[in-house]
Amino acid sequence: MNQKPTDSRLIIGIILIALGAVLMFNTMGLVDWSVSTYIFSWKTLLILIGIVLITNKQRKVAGTILISLGVAFWIPYIFDVNIRFHQVFWPLVLIGVGVLVISRRGNIPGKPDFDKKKWKHHFGGYSTYRDDFINDISIFGGGHKKVDSKHFKGGNLTSVFGGSEINMIGSEMDAEGCVIDVFTLFGGTTLILPNTWKVQIDTVSILGGINDKRRVASSELDKSKTLVIKGMVMFGGIEIKSY
Template sequence: MDRRPPVQVFLGILIVGVGLIALLTQLDVVDVNVGQLVADWWPLAVIGVGLVALATVPRAWIGPSVIVAVGVFFLLQTLGILDVHLWEILWPVGIILVGLSLITSIGSRSLDDDTINSTVFWWGSQRKTRSQQFKGGSLTAIMGGIEVDLRDADIVDKAEIAIFALWGGVEVKVPPTWRVRTSGLPLLGGWDDKTTLPLEDGAPELVVHVTAIMGGAEIKS
C-alpha cells in the first residue's frame, strides 16, 4: 500500500475536522461559527506544513523554520494578539534571511569537500566536489536556485542530501554508477529523478530527502 505524504495526511485530517464541526453545527449538537473558526485558526495549516517539512528535512531547517514563523505571525494576527501589518516586518525579515544565507555560505568551498551545505535566498549558487568520501549535505533554495555537481565525486557505502525548495529549484548531477533513492514532501511542487539504476550490485547509494513547496528538485546522471 502506498503511503500518503505527511502533509497530505495532515491537511486531510484538518479538513475532516472542519467538516465534522460543520456537520455537528448543522445538527444542533454544537453551536460553533464555522466561518469564524476557519478565519481565526487557518494559520495552523501553515504552521503544520512547516513542522512536517522540518521533520522531513531537519538538516535543511532554515526553510521550514521560515514557514513556521510566518504561520505563527498570521495566527497571532487572526487571534488579535499582534497588530502589525505584514509589509511592516517583511523587509526586516528579508534582510535577516539574506544574512542567514550569507552565514551558511561562509566556509570551505574546495573541490575536496566531503559535505556540501548551501542556502540561497533571491539568488543562485553553484557547488562542485571531487571528494572520494562524499557524505552528503543540506541544500535550501528560497526564491533562488542551487546547482551541485557530484559527477567527479564518490561515496563510501551511502550518503544523504536534504533539499528544501520554496519557490526555487535545486539541480544535482551524479555519476551514472550511483544508486539514487529519492523521497520527500511535495506541496504544489515535486522532484524529478532522471538517474538510471546501475548494473552492478553494491553500487554506492545517495539518499535524497526533498521538501518542495511551489518549487522543485532534479537529480540526474
C-alpha cells in the first residue's frame, strides 16, 4: 500500500536532481541557456508532473493527459506551426478533463455502482450521502456534502479548478478503517472530520499539501481506526477541520 507513493517520490527526487544539475551546468557555462529555457518551462512542467503521475496505477490516465497537454503546447514551437496558445488551450483542457472524469467514474475498489437513491438533497444546504462510499468530482465549482454512514469505507475525491466541503461528523468509520483517494489540481477540498478520527496522510504533493487544523491531543484519537488519505495534490490543497 505504501509502495506506490514511494515510487512517485523517487521519480520526483530524480527529476529535482536532474533540474538542479542542469542549473549548475548552465551556471558553469556547460549548457547553452536556450536549452535551459526549454527545460524550465510550464509546458515541460506539465510533462514532468505527468511522468510522476503515471508511476501510480490509478493516476495513469491523468498523467497521460498532462504529458499530452505538455507535448501539444510544445508542438507549435518545435515544428514552427502557426497556432497561438489561446487557440488550443481551452479545447485541450476540456478534452483532458473529460477523459479524466470518464476514467474516474466508479473507480472505487469493491464498490460496483453508487446508489443514487441514498442521496438526499437539501437546496441551499448540504446534500446528504448515506452510502458507505463517496465519489465527488468538482470541476470549476463545488458543493457541500454530508456523509451519514455507519460503516464509512472511503471513496474518491477529485478537484480540478474547484473543490467541495465534505462533512463526515455524523459518520462512523468501518471497523477496518477507510481510504480516501484524492486528486487535486488547482483546487481545494475541505474535510470536516470527528476529532476522534486518526488521519494518516500518504499523498504526493507538488506545490500543495494537506493541512490538518484539528486541535486534538493524541490521547483523544481512536487509534484502532484510521482514515488514510492517499493520492496526488498539485497546485492546491486539502484542509481538515472539525467543529
